[in-house]
Amino acid sequence: MTFKAEYIWIDGTEPTAKLRSKTKIMAGSPAGVEELPLWGFDGSSTNQAEGHASDRVLKPVFSCQDPIRGGENILVLCEVFDIDGTPHASNTRALLRPVAERFAAQEAIFGIEQEYTFFDGARPLGFPVNGFPAAQGGYYCGVGADEIFGREIVEKHLDHCLAAGLSISGINAEVMPGQWEFQVGPVGPLEVSDQLWIARWLLYRTAEDFDVSATLDPKPVKGDWNGAGAHTNFSTRAMREGDRSWDAIITACEALGEGSKPMDHVKNYGAGIDDRLTGLHETAPWDQYKYGVSDRGASVRIPWQVEVDKKGYIEDRRPNANVDPYVVTRLIVDTCCAGLEKAGQA
Template sequence: MTKYKLEYIWLDGYTPVPNLRSKTQIKEFAEFPTLEQLPYWGFDGSSTLQAEGRSSDCVLKPVALFPDPARTNGALVMCEVMMPDGVTPHVSNKRATILDDEDAWFGFEQEYFFYKDGRPLGFPEHGYPAPQGPYYTGVGFKNVGDIARQIVEEHLDLCLAAGINHEGINAEVAKGQWEFQIFGKGSRTAADQIWIARYLLMRLTEKYGIDIEWHCKPLGDTDWNGSGMHCNFSTRYMREVGGREYFESLMAQFERNLMDHIAVYGPDNDKRLTGKHETAPWNKFSYGVADRGASIRVPHSFVNNGFRGYLEDRRPNSQGDPYQIASQVLKTISEVPVEAMKKVAA
């Protein structure tokens, strides 16, 4: 038997953005455990805004399992928060109630800033560095500094070793800003992997004395870019059938659901989606082929393939909850009139 370090990870009750929480449990197994072998585990919800002190018990339900490459005999255990009965989802548990579809594919582009001493990594103590331009996909010390590249490479290796479907990294438009991409099939699978990737990045940067700033517009109303989490999505119908008429019906449905999307695409999006810096205004819906300034960017490949493939919603921001984002996208797709699908299929 081997003693395994099980890191139980969950989202707390803070709003509008939950925080990642975790704690370690040691259990013996003959080999790396399966999800079904992992026990439920209680915690003090009064310290995470998920219960009152007079009745503070909450329960962690393991829902996804990954090897922990940063530990010997370690495992990362993504959990849902349940009420003390272990059956009823806690009100903060969004994962339990989202729409899911294994044939729906999601690719999230997670942007973020490295922060040190209260400012983006590489910014001078006072004022700003040279204007944006050379930092995006930049190479060299003057563009990316001396430590950021090391961190993102370590993070990439950790994610791959954990079995996360990590698809790439790049330096972003602002100095100190980076991005990683995660792809998953199904809302829960894709979102679980984003949350675990976020967790691994935050844990990794502890040893460097650097924080991750997830806010979508940390530098305020300046010419410095904000951070998004663009959501690339497709369903089986979009990939295999599609068609112009269906696409136009889908876009009309997205426009009708404008405010429902904005409500779950991350807080303070009005500060990021201003119509400047290649963003669509938060209160207007638009789409366009290869248009970075539209709400939904339509790839050339989608049009060239008979309006089949994937689309990119550019409005979700870096603080958004991927569970709710993916679920809202699926909800909107499901509301496309059946007549539009029948006409295209015929």
């Protein structure tokens, strides 16, 4: 008996990495991820090596059922290593691991809202061949063939994610025609990042069957149209529980705005962030930092219900749709958990 294992990895393309994958035929039944074998690939074709020393290594770190092929076939997310066993320079997951472990006692969890845009050739799905559609306003969470484009793909992608066992918590149509969102979480920093990469791969692969492409471009259409983000919701146990949860929430917001932290974060929140974070279209300017309750024009939003309950989570609204989730979760954990620790609120 054999099964197919689709080995998936993040390449070295800059400024925004791409997903790559290839199929390994294996004998027997799928094993735990720790028992799956290493595999090699040509790094010179993925911007991860030069031709004279091109071998790179794939190490499985997360696996789930393959909902497209079905049966016992699996999807296998991998980290990339050099042949000497050290993490490749493009391996951002390796940088997240020690930070997540250091602050594990704070029980940080994330929910990431992944926005994306469908394209039919060179134009967003739903845009007329010549010109533009009606101004945005009715498309967000809309219904009807005159306002919603690509729902069949979205529903199929959702079914695939659920069948794969991913922690998908919702979907919705977004502000621009052909623009959608799915949410992953709430789970830990490594888990949300692994699952988001798999969900992205499933999005591209599902859209492929409909001859449509999906892009994470943060500003897919210039002008008076919303960009695409990856709003990142975050909390620790101290922010969720106890009599001082509100204080911990404020401490986390303040930590994100301390000193050089705003710019340290923004410059790592996805390529093209200045095109999206303009101060318009529900964003704060990329070079300014502020937080506020129920404020979608803030860098960091505290949901209104959180203020009422005096506990809960915060939403960093700055990350681009094309952000690397391993990077954004590492930065937020490192900044907020260290701030809470310093304040004695961990």
